[in-house]
Amino acid sequence: MQSPITLTVNGEAKALPAPASVADLLASIGLDGRKVAVERNLEIVPRSLWPVTPLESGDELEIVAFIGGG
Amino acid sequence: MPQMDLDFTDAELHRYSRNILLSDVGAIGQARLRAARVLVVGAGGLGSPLALYLAAAGVGTIGLVDDDRLELSNLQRQIAHTTDRIGRNKAESAAEAIAALNPLVRVEPHALRLDAASAADLVPRYDIICDGTDNFPTRFLLGDACHLAGRPLVSAAVLRFEGQLSVFRGHLGAPHPCHRCLHPNPPPPGLVPSCSEAGVLGAVTGVMGTLQATEVLKLIMGIGEPLDGRLLLWDALDARMRTVKLRRDPGCALCGEHATIQDLAGHA
Numbered sequence: 001m002q003s004p005i006t007l008t009v010n011g012e013a014k015a016l017p018a019p020a021s022v023a024d025l026l027a028s029i030g031l032d033g034r035k036v037a038v039e040r041n042l043e044i045v046p047r048s049l050w051p052v053t054p055l056e057s058g059d060e061l062e063i064v065a066f067i068g069g070g
Numbered sequence: 071m072p073q074m075d076l077d078f079t080d081a082e083l084h085r086y087s088r089n090i091l092l093s094d095v096g097a098i099g100q101a102r103l104r105a106a107r108v109l110v111v112g113a114g115g116l117g118s119p120l121a122l123y124l125a126a127a128g129v130g131t132i133g134l135v136d137d138d139r140l141e142l143s144n145l146q147r148q149i150a151h152t153t154d155r156i157g158r159n160k161a162e163s164a165a166e167a168i169a170a171l172n173p174l175v176r177v178e179p180h181a182l183r184l185d186a187a188s189a190a191d192l193v194p195r196y197d198i199i200c201d202g203t204d205n206f207p208t209r210f211l212l213g214d215a216c217h218l219a220g221r222p223l224v225s226a227a228v229l230r231f232e233g234q235l236s237v238f239r240g241h242l243g244a245p246h247p248c249h250r251c252l253h254p255n256p257p258p259p260g261l262v263p264s265c266s267e268a269g270v271l272g273a274v275t276g277v278m279g280t281l282q283a284t285e286v287l288k289l290i291m292g293i294g295e296p297l298d299g300r301l302l303l304w305d306a307l308d309a310r311m312r313t314v315k316l317r318r319d320p321g322c323a324l325c326g327e328h329a330t331i332q333d334l335a336g337h338a
Contacts, residue, residue: 039314066253
């Protein structure tokens with residue numbers, strides 16, 4: 001069995017069973033992906049690549065709220 | 071490019087002297103500002119500082135789109151307007167503010183709600199388009215219209231104590247992302263609150279509208295590094311501003327290889 005992946009998500013430590021994608025992370029947090037963008041190591045991960053973008057230990061992620069006020 | 075008119079009146083040289091003194095601006099930059107046509111969609115919290123700074127800087131023609139009437143609850147942040155103009159159309163009220171600040175600017179108020187027909191009509195008539203609107207359907211309509219018409223979109227958004235800003239020029243091709251590379255679709259109604267539901271600090275809209283104006287001025291003059299392929303994120307409570315990379319989404323419905331959006335037919 002692989003050891004878990006250890007991430008930083010919005011500044012807090014989080015562990016996920018390996019292997020895990022960006023889509024898996026959102027599912028584990030229980031976040032509705034339609035209202036966020038995901039930033040991994042200072043880059044926004046394009047939505048269509050969420051299921052195929054693997055997470056690695058040490059990755060820093062930020063969940064960026066989708067806002068539209070003016 | 072048409073020959074640039076570099077003749078300035080004494081009043082122009084005096085008014086814009088602090089611009090022209092900047093080595094990256096000079097008379098050529100000032101002439102570019104004067105020749106530019108910028109469309110500001112939404113004359114609210116973002117559009118107020120945005121339009122005022124564009125006007126003060128000497129942008130020659132500013133279009134303003136807004137169909138709303140000014141309300142008392144707008145004045146906590148929408149500083150182009152005044153208490154005695156409550157009830158007036160916001161595009162017309164902001165046009166008055168611009169005229170008072172800089173009568174050399176030509177203002178074109180469009181007192182209408184942007185729909186597919188008016189977007190297709192208005193967007194191509196301006197060089198740069200700014201999104202300062204308060205709802206997702208208009209944001210996506212405007213973003214699509216800019217991409218299809220080949221116009222740069224300078225888009226800012228605010229909520230509570232947060233702001234976001236980016237420049238989208240997906241029409242230039244790779245590697246430039248379009249607005250749908252960040253968010254492919256608007257959120258379903260009710261999922262993300264508006265400023266009228268969740269609140270917004272007025273000064274936050276002021277900062278973001280002013281950053282938006284700065285990006286527009288940079289684009290017009292061709293100076294610095296545009297915020298293209300990047301997303302600026304500001305959290306006022308943390309006093310933290312970050313810029314993250316934004317890539318083109320290969321699966322994007324607007325600019326991807328298999329794009330499905332070819333016109334504005336999907337919009338109201």
